[in-house]
Amino acid sequence: MQPNAAITPSTLSRCDFPWQVKWDIQTCTLCGRCTSVCPVNAIEPGTFRKRSIESLVPGLNKMPESSFKVYHGIRQKTDPGYACVGCGMCNMVCPNNAIEPVGAKFGDTLKFHHDQGGLSRTRGGRRNSGQSVLDQIKFLRISMLTDPALDAGRHEFEMKTLIGRILPPAKVLKARKDKGWVPPVREIYPLLIGGMSFGALSPNMWEGLQMGVAYLNEELNMPVRMCTGEGGCPPRLLRSRFLKYVILQIASGYFGWDEIVHSIPHMKEDPCAVEIKYGQGAKPGDGGLLQWHKVNKLIAAIRGVPPGVSLPSPPTHQTKYSIEEAVAKMIQSMSMAWGFRVPVYPKISASSTSLAVLNNLTRNPYASGLAIDGEDGGTGAAYNVSMNHMGHPIASNVRDCYLNLVKLGMQNEIPIIAGGGTGKNGNLSANAAALIMLGASAVQVGKYIMQAAAGCLGSEQDRCNICNIGRCPKGITSQDPRLYRRLDPEKVAQRVVDVYLSFDTELKKIVAPLGRSTSLPIGMSDALGIADKAAADRLQIKYVV
Amino acid sequence: MCRLFSLTSSEPVSPIKAVEALDMMKEGHDGSGIGLFLSELDGPFAQFRDLPILSGIFTQSGMRRLEDFMSAKGFLTRYRLTLDVKVEPPPGTPKREIYLIQVYEPPESWQDLTPEEQERKMTQVRLKLRHMGEAEQDMVVFSFWPDVVMIKEVGDPMEIGIYLGLHREELFARRIMAQGRQNTNYGINLYACHPFFIQGITTMTNGENTAFVPIKEYLSTQGVTGYEGYQSDSEVFTHILHFALKELNLGIEAYKHIITPLQGGYLDHHPDRDFLSNLKQSCRRLIIDGPNCVIGCLPDKTMFMVQDRKKLRPGIVGGRSGLFAFSSESCGLDAVVPERDKTKDFQPMHLDTAIVSPDCKEVRICSQTQPLPLQL
Numbered sequence: 001m002q003p004n005a006a007i008t009p010s011t012l013s014r015c016d017f018p019w020q021v022k023w024d025i026q027t028c029t030l031c032g033r034c035t036s037v038c039p040v041n042a043i044e045p046g047t048f049r050k051r052s053i054e055s056l057v058p059g060l061n062k063m064p065e066s067s068f069k070v071y072h073g074i075r076q077k078t079d080p081g082y083a084c085v086g087c088g089m090c091n092m093v094c095p096n097n098a099i100e101p102v103g104a105k106f107g108d109t110l111k112f113h114h115d116q117g118g119l120s121r122t123r124g125g126r127r128n129s130g131q132s133v134l135d136q137i138k139f140l141r142i143s144m145l146t147d148p149a150l151d152a153g154r155h156e157f158e159m160k161t162l163i164g165r166i167l168p169p170a171k172v173l174k175a176r177k178d179k180g181w182v183p184p185v186r187e188i189y190p191l192l193i194g195g196m197s198f199g200a201l202s203p204n205m206w207e208g209l210q211m212g213v214a215y216l217n218e219e220l221n222m223p224v225r226m227c228t229g230e231g232g233c234p235p236r237l238l239r240s241r242f243l244k245y246v247i248l249q250i251a252s253g254y255f256g257w258d259e260i261v262h263s264i265p266h267m268k269e270d271p272c273a274v275e276i277k278y279g280q281g282a283k284p285g286d287g288g289l290l291q292w293h294k295v296n297k298l299i300a301a302i303r304g305v306p307p308g309v310s311l312p313s314p315p316t317h318q319t320k321y322s323i324e325e326a327v328a329k330m331i332q333s334m335s336m337a338w339g340f341r342v343p344v345y346p347k348i349s350a351s352s353t354s355l356a357v358l359n360n361l362t363r364n365p366y367a368s369g370l371a372i373d374g375e376d377g378g379t380g381a382a383y384n385v386s387m388n389h390m391g392h393p394i395a396s397n398v399r400d401c402y403l404n405l406v407k408l409g410m411q412n413e414i415p416i417i418a419g420g421g422t423g424k425n426g427n428l429s430a431n432a433a434a435l436i437m438l439g440a441s442a443v444q445v446g447k448y449i450m451q452a453a454a455g456c457l458g459s460e461q462d463r464c465n466i467c468n469i470g471r472c473p474k475g476i477t478s479q480d481p482r483l484y485r486r487l488d489p490e491k492v493a494q495r496v497v498d499v500y501l502s503f504d505t506e507l508k509k510i511v512a513p514l515g516r517s518t519s520l521p522i523g524m525s526d527a528l529g530i531a532d533k534a535a536a537d538r539l540q541i542k543y544v545v
Numbered sequence: 546m547c548r549l550f551s552l553t554s555s556e557p558v559s560p561i562k563a564v565e566a567l568d569m570m571k572e573g574h575d576g577s578g579i580g581l582f583l584s585e586l587d588g589p590f591a592q593f594r595d596l597p598i599l600s601g602i603f604t605q606s607g608m609r610r611l612e613d614f615m616s617a618k619g620f621l622t623r624y625r626l627t628l629d630v631k632v633e634p635p636p637g638t639p640k641r642e643i644y645l646i647q648v649y650e651p652p653e654s655w656q657d658l659t660p661e662e663q664e665r666k667m668t669q670v671r672l673k674l675r676h677m678g679e680a681e682q683d684m685v686v687f688s689f690w691p692d693v694v695m696i697k698e699v700g701d702p703m704e705i706g707i708y709l710g711l712h713r714e715e716l717f718a719r720r721i722m723a724q725g726r727q728n729t730n731y732g733i734n735l736y737a738c739h740p741f742f743i744q745g746i747t748t749m750t751n752g753e754n755t756a757f758v759p760i761k762e763y764l765s766t767q768g769v770t771g772y773e774g775y776q777s778d779s780e781v782f783t784h785i786l787h788f789a790l791k792e793l794n795l796g797i798e799a800y801k802h803i804i805t806p807l808q809g810g811y812l813d814h815h816p817d818r819d820f821l822s823n824l825k826q827s828c829r830r831l832i833i834d835g836p837n838c839v840i841g842c843l844p845d846k847t848m849f850m851v852q853d854r855k856k857l858r859p860g861i862v863g864g865r866s867g868l869f870a871f872s873s874e875s876c877g878l879d880a881v882v883p884e885r886d887k888t889k890d891f892q893p894m895h896l897d898t899a900i901v902s903p904d905c906k907e908v909r910i911c912s913q914t915q916p917l918p919l920q921l
Contacts, residue, residue, distance in 0.1 A: 409766030
């Protein structure tokens with residue numbers, strides 16, 4: 001900026017930005033890879049003019065001279081619309097490590113200027129907070145001398161869970177005797193890949209996940225399931241035998257369901273389950289959002305919409321006039337579509353109203369579970385304010401719901417599937433085990449899988465988080481073939497398998513010392529402790545210091 | 546870890562025999578308590594086979610409250626045996642006032658009740674007395690059931706056996722279960738002493754129950770009278786058995802399919818896989834996670850032993866026609882049935898249920914891989 005130029009309210013310096021691009025003239029080869037790879041065009045080739053003073057040797061026979069040199073390098077833009085997102089792709093492609101983004105030391109002022117043109121900030125990712133109650137939970141009840149601890153590596157473990165409405169024993173025996181209907185129940189692995197839609201994710205990412213899930217099931221005998229999210233399902237998958245590994249999601253936009261419904265007669269297998277999404281943790285009370293950048297021809301075809309338009313799903317299902325109608329009618333309709341052979345359960349964002357939903361489900365014989373997504377759940381696109389400030393923490397919500405089922409004596413009947421920030425700081429197995437012992441029957445993860453299986457760069461320090469505009473530098477959430485071809489589906493599949501095998505080992509490393517191997521320790525709250533009295537009281541676990 | 550010993554005999558046997566067996570296994574328990582279950586009683590109790598017997602420990606004031614309560618309910622005392630102790634208790638055993646074993650005749654109005662209603666009423670009376678005793682600390686009630694006597698006390702089993710005179714003929718019985726307690730997790734509480742009893746069903750266990758809390762939460766919310774208390778993590782095994790037999794009308798062969806259901810290929814290839822799969826799913830919260838060895842006695846006086854899935858606890862069954870015993874260790878068997886054919890001793894493994902019928906003829910081994918003898 002020239003010294004006499006006008007300063008507008010949103011005229012910012014590099015220092016005002018959350019991420020500052022540090023560039024080293026000494027090592028830069030001017031190859032241009034960084035500027036071409038930057039997903040938000042935050043950097044550009046720059047021509048710089050530099051004055052240099054040449055002071056001569058002592059003696060002062062001649063006055064010092066100055067001269068001007070021109071050199072070329074990298075310039076960080078200071079227009080708020082081109083702010084560096086800190087993804088670090090520039091560093092990844094630089095042959096000499098000459099460039100890297102560095103986090104602002106003193107906090108950024110850009111956050112006051114995200115609303116250019118009156119448009120509120122939207123982004124992908126999670127709540128920008130590293131806090132996690134789940135990380136603070138410890139597993140205390142270690143068997144050593146009172147009982148032998150088990151060998152996590154060599155002992156036999158049954159680490160499976162059930163999804164579906166599980167009748168109480170007397171009722172199931174009566175139903176068998178009377179040849180009545182027994183609700184469908186699936187025995188699955190307790191870590192689910194949560195709903196990430198075809199559209200939110202790139203085709204390569206989706207293919208990689210599906211291949212990984214298929215490998216886990218067919219080669220490793222791990223019944224892992226993956227939810228489609230709201231965006232339909234590729235027709236070939238709908239008609240394949242792999243559909244049994246898939247949980248189909250229906251949400252308020254009903255995207256893709258024309259194709260799904262018409263495929264039912266051609267399905268070789270029933271899907272694992274149907275998830276009715278009423279809410280998600282990242283944006284409670286808000287519908288799904290696929291911004292126009294990502295709606296290309298393929299996505300438009302699968303979703304049954306015109307290309308190039310934003311697809312904001314309504315915040316609620318249009319058929320919903322009351323909770324009874326929403327839950328009863330939709331669950332029953334979806335059950336009926338597959339001849340009552342497929343479990344159907346709702347997914348809600350964790351909320352102080354979760355108990356009301358749960359109580360309603362307990363009275364609905366077709367309700368097969370309840371998925372609850374906590375405030376730390378991730379998303380491909382949402383308003384920043386929704387992500388950062390809306391929603392309920394998952395730990396206490398799951399605990400409340402579980403204890404409510406215990407009060408009703410129905411803790412085995414309606415499985416709670418917990419999600420939202422599980423493993424956000426990398427502690428996936430510990431977080432999942434804590435949720436299970438608080439009362440969850442299963443745990444679902446999305447963001448963690450993106451990070452671990454595909455190298456997603458997003459973080460709770462507001463790094464990257466541009467999933468919404470289709471510019472994902474790793475090709476995970478982009479529909480631009482130039483970007484998503486960076487992602488090799490085979491490699492994603494391999495990483496999915498890595499993640500699950502490692503998770504399985506760690507889960508056993510947690511439950512084995514607790515003396516548990518014959519069944520998943522759902523609700524084993526006596527094993528848990530936390531060094532926070534208020535949290536211990538709230539979760540009804542031990543307070544330890 | 547506790548030590549367990551039980552015997553089932555066609556002839557009446559002195560309970561002190563079981564205590565001697567516990568004494569043989571003394572290295573395995575710390576002498577912190579003993580519990581005894583006696584049934585098919587001989588002596589004076591034989592003539593009152595159908596009348597409920599109250600077993601418990603009372604103070605003088607508790608005794609008065611008991612009599613007031615029972616007479617107000619319309620119960621008549623038909624026979625009373627108190628284990629009078631004239632000497633000071635052994636070290637570690639508190640001095641009690643009255644060890645009571647009392648036979649009652651129920652009120653006439655009970656004659657119109659169905660057997661199930663009578664059973665529920667007896668359980669309710671026991672629970673009411675237990676609650677009364679817990680409030681005033683003046684009575685401890687172990688059982689109130691026909692042909693069942695239970696004795697529990699804190700201290701070394703053999704010393705207590707001598708102290709209470711357990712050799713007396715009035716206590717001779719054909720079914721005897723005894724536990725030498727190893728106190729680990731919980732404070733010494735008489736209600737935490739095995740065996741546990743509910744409506745004709747008794748079990749005792751060694752080992753810690755790592756799935757205790759979820760199982761307890763499940764049982765105590767099923768609305769079944771008597772599923773409460775839980776001073777010991779092993780009490781749930783008794784209630785699971787009760788749940789299987791009385792609430793689900795299943796046989797003893799199904800018990801192991803509930804507490805340690807088959808997994809993977811074993812289940813997939815079982816002839817009753819659909820039934821077992823339904824049972825496993827619906828009874829998921831009753832799966833135990835051991836390591837535990839459970840010995841039990843059913844209402845028809847069948848005795849059994851099962852191990853949990855891990856089979857990390859000792860347990861052996863053996864004997865001769867007319868007298869069989871279940872024991873934590875073979876030295877316990879040797880103490881009581883030395884003349885048996887030891888080659889026929891059997892140690893149940895992770896799929897087995899060892900069963901001895903009341904006729905005491907043989908040990909029947911039921912494996913979980915076998916078809917279930919049920920009307921499915």
